[in-house]
Amino acid sequence: MILTEVQGRAGVIRLNRPAALNALCDQLMGELGEALGRFDADPAIAAIVLTGSERAFAAGADIKEMQNRRFPGTYLHDFIGARWEAVLTVRKPVIAAVAGFALGGGCELAMMCDLILAAETAKFGQPEINLGIIPGAGGSQRLTHAIGKSKAMEMVLTGRMMNAEEAERAGLVARVVPAESLVSEAVALAEKIGGLSAPAVAMAKEAVNAAFELPLREGVRLERRLFLGLFGTEGQKEGMAAFLEKRKPRF
Numbered sequence: 001m002i003l004t005e006v007q008g009r010a011g012v013i014r015l016n017r018p019a020a021l022n023a024l025c026d027q028l029m030g031e032l033g034e035a036l037g038r039f040d041a042d043p044a045i046a047a048i049v050l051t052g053s054e055r056a057f058a059a060g061a062d063i064k065e066m067q068n069r070r071f072p073g074t075y076l077h078d079f080i081g082a083r084w085e086a087v088l089t090v091r092k093p094v095i096a097a098v099a100g101f102a103l104g105g106g107c108e109l110a111m112m113c114d115l116i117l118a119a120e121t122a123k124f125g126q127p128e129i130n131l132g133i134i135p136g137a138g139g140s141q142r143l144t145h146a147i148g149k150s151k152a153m154e155m156v157l158t159g160r161m162m163n164a165e166e167a168e169r170a171g172l173v174a175r176v177v178p179a180e181s182l183v184s185e186a187v188a189l190a191e192k193i194g195g196l197s198a199p200a201v202a203m204a205k206e207a208v209n210a211a212f213e214l215p216l217r218e219g220v221r222l223e224r225r226l227f228l229g230l231f232g233t234e235g236q237k238e239g240m241a242a243f244l245e246k247r248k249p250r251f
């Protein structure tokens with residue numbers, strides 16, 4: 001249910017379940033976790049691009065699979081848990097390249113990535129309320145952090161979708177790009193990251209993500225420790241020497 005390919009330094013993962021608009025069923029999430037782990041462990045890969053089809057990044061968790069689930073089975077078998085959060089354990093940057101629908105769990109999956117690039121066709125939403133449920137993979141928290149309480153509340157309470165332009169204005173996505181160049185823009189970003197010092201990239205990712213999880217004081221402390229740690233890397237020596245010698249750094 002997924003396709004993978006390597007483009008330069010980017011590991012590209014494409015969700016590929018077109019008949020169900022990439023609804024995120026157990027099998028797909030299992031395959032996704034394996035692919036993420038494989039690319040994360042591959043030293044030739046600098047960053048991962050996660051994308052879907054032109055019509056849908058993912059239209060949510062699989063409603064057919066969820067329909068007959070019962071509590072406490074969902075709880076005991078950790079229905080969401082590790083399988084859904086595999087992307088959070090990846091140490092390399094993960095770029096969500098979103099075209100079409102990113103709804104419910106699809107929007108949550110995109111928000112678990114480190115940044116979102118959106119095609120002009122992208123539509124984001126948390127429509128769970130229309131199914132008698134609420135977001136369950138972090139949507140109420142990450143959307144609120146990203147776009148603020150009022151807008152997040154409106155979307156979660158009503159299921160209203162947001163188009164790419166509104167999502168960019170609200171700060172949910174880094175950039176909107178033409179649909180036909182969505183994946184190539186994401187790969188170009190991965191290439192750019194691939195040319196930088198790998199420890200600095202990993203620490204930059206850790207520091208920014210900490211802003212979502214730690215109080216300001218703790219976040220700043222973590223940043224300080226990471227920053228100082230970088231003075232023990234070749235990358236810092238090379239980066240600063242190159243600047244002073246007016247040449248390009250070779251990381």
Ligand code: HXC
Pocket residue numbers: 019020021023024059060061062063064080084101103104105106127128131134135136137
């Ligand atoms: C299962 C889905 C699906 C989903 C679409 N399909 N979304 N199947 N789970 N989430 C299937 C449809 O049943 C249909 O299959 C086919 O994909 C095409 O969808 P259509 O509805 O015919 O397409 P369209 O009319 O273009 O409408 C697109 C859409 C709509 C607006 C995206 O499909 C839709 O509203 N989907 C559900 C969105 C949603 O509620 N997501 C949140 C899920 S809950 P057939 O076989 O009929 O052709 C969730 C909770 C996460 O994500 C919590 C963490 C685990």
